[in-house]
Amino acid sequence: QVQLVESGGGLVTAGGSLRLSCAASGRTFSRYSMGWFRQAPGKEREFVGAIARSGGSTFYADSVKDRFTISRDNAKNTVYLQMNSLKPEDTAVYYCAAKDSSFYYTSPKRYDYWGQGTQVTVSS
Numbered sequence: 277q278v279q280l281v282e283s284g285g286g287l288v289t290a291g292g293s294l295r296l297s298c299a300a301s302g303r304t305f306s307r308y309s310m311g312w313f314r315q316a317p318g319k320e321r322e323f324v325g326a327i328a329r330s331g332g333s334t335f336y337a338d339s340v341k342d343r344f345t346i347s348r349d350n351a352k353n354t355v356y357l358q359m360n361s362l363k364p365e366d367t368a369v370y371y372c373a374a375k376d377s378s379f380y381y382t383s384p385k386r387y388d389y390w391g392q393g394t395q396v397t398v399s400s
Contacts, residue, residue: 280374282393286397292398293359305350345357
């Protein structure tokens with residue numbers, strides 16, 4: 277099992293950057309693939325990106341491709357979401373999620389563990 281805590285959210289102006297962190301408890305972080313999702317008011321939870329447990333493979337939604345970057349540091353039990361060139365439509369609560377698998381998934385139903393979320397607000 278793993279517990280996840282997101283941090284790094286806040287208010288930023290359009291075009292700015294934020295770096296979200298997801299800290300995981302436990303000693304087996306390296307066996308989990310990790311995903312980032314977001315949910316805006318009135319909308320379904322949306323896939324943002326994912327990273328394999330090895331860190332050697334990533335995948336992104338078209339809406340954030342070339343702007344967001346996922347990385348992980350297994351020694352620190354942490355996964356990151358670097359968010360650049362932020363747009364107002366990026367405003368949402370951002371969640372990290374873990375899956376005990378060597379593969380990553382785009383469906384939130386596939387993930388076993390979730391953080392509490394961190395709010396990202398992008399103003400114009």
